Amino acid sequence: DQQVKQNSPSLSVQEGRISILNCDYTNSMFDYFLWYKKYPAEGPTFLISISSIKDKNEDGRFTVFLNKSAKHLSLHIVPSQPGDSAVYFCAASANAGNMLTFGGGTRLMVKP
Amino acid sequence: DAMVIQNPRYQVTQFGKPVTLSCSQTLNHNVMYWYQQKSSQAPKLLFHYYDKDFNNEADTPDNFQSRRPNTSFCFLDIRSPGLGDAAMYLCATSFSPAITDTQYFGPGTRLTVL
Numbered sequence: 001d002q003q004v005k006q007n008s009p010s011l012s013v014q015e016g017r018i019s020i021l022n023c024d025y026t027n028s029m030f031d032y033f034l035w036y037k038k039y040p041a042e043g044p045t046f047l048i049s050i051s052s053i054k055d056k057n058e059d060g061r062f063t064v065f066l067n068k069s070a071k072h073l074s075l076h077i078v079p080s081q082p083g084d085s086a087v088y089f090c091a092a093s094a095n096a097g098n099m100l101t102f103g104g105g106t107r108l109m110v111k112p
Numbered sequence: 113d114a115m116v117i118q119n120p121r122y123q124v125t126q127f128g129k130p131v132t133l134s135c136s137q138t139l140n141h142n143v144m145y146w147y148q149q150k151s152s153q154a155p156k157l158l159f160h161y162y163d164k165d166f167n168n169e170a171d172t173p174d175n176f177q178s179r180r181p182n183t184s185f186c187f188l189d190i191r192s193p194g195l196g197d198a199a200m201y202l203c204a205t206s207f208s209p210a211i212t213d214t215q216y217f218g219p220g221t222r223l224t225v226l
Contacts, residue, residue, distance in 0.1 A: 004154065032211045043116065043202060043217030044155070089155070098143065098209045099169075102154040 003027045004092050006103035013110050019077040021106050023090030026071065030092040034100065035064060035075050038087045047088075048075070080110045115139070116218035118203050124224045125193050133188040133221045135203030141216070143209050144186040146178060147202040149220070155202055161186060162209050190223075198225045 005024045013019045023033075031052040036044035050057040050064045050073065057064050063076045077084055090103040116137045125131040135144065143162050147155040159168045161180040175197070177189040190197055200222050204215040 002154070009152070036217075041219060043204070043219045045217070046214045093211050096211050098206055098211050098213060098215065099157055099160070100215065102147075102156070104152065104154045 001026075002104075003030075004090055004101050004103040006088075006090055006106045008106050009104070010107040010109070013080045013108065015082055015110055015112050016079045019075075019080045019084065019108055019110065021075040021077075021088050021090075021108065023073045023075075023103050024071060025073075025092050027092070027094065027101070028071070029094040030101075032093045032096065033064070033066060033073050034091045034093075035062075036089045036091060036102075038089065038105070044089055077108075080108075082110050082112050084108060085110045116203055116205055116216050118201075118218035118221050120221060121219065122222050122224070124226060125190075126226050127195065128192045131190050131193055131223065133190075133201050133203075133223070135186045135188070135218055136184050137203075137205045137216075138184070139205055139207075139216060140183060141205035141207050142183075143206045143213075144180060145204040145206075145215065146186070146188050147204065149200040149202060151199075158188070160209075193223070193225045195225050198223055 034049040035047040037047045038044040066073045087105045089105045091100040119134045145160040146158045149155040158172045180186045200220045202220045203218045206213045206215045
């Protein structure tokens, strides 16, 4: 039973436009959410996170939105750049612990 | 640069033949994690060490074991690999088990079982 789902396996966006990556979760105990980015032949790297006490967190071109009632979060990248092309994983944790439950990932392709 | 290193990057083993995957870190982190990621699926936490304390996830098969002889190294042992154990194995570290401490991942070892 997947507790964290990324329903879009891939997304293609034009350079300069907004990329929106979505993530849904089912476990209401999750209270912290993270996004990781993964380039080929490299391990995932942390991108941005959000606590369940917030509904938005911003870091430069990256913004994460959390809708607790819908159990949904999204990552917005504005403007998208070709270097953003990677696989993006959503992850969640419960009780402030570092045991992460990952989604299956979304491959983002930003076309020049 | 401080980092998480996994050796080998590619490992081929035979069905039922024990195999060991290695992870080392220069970050001096207290926690080391092992994840299994099957093709196009989510990385799944197998277990983690907090210092010398071993913590197994409830659904991790007994076929998977781990050792942490010192702070820098952690090993994943698969006692009798099956075809279903073919996957990418990711090692990660964090300073503490608190969610506010970022996990740093190695590049992974891709295991093939023949």
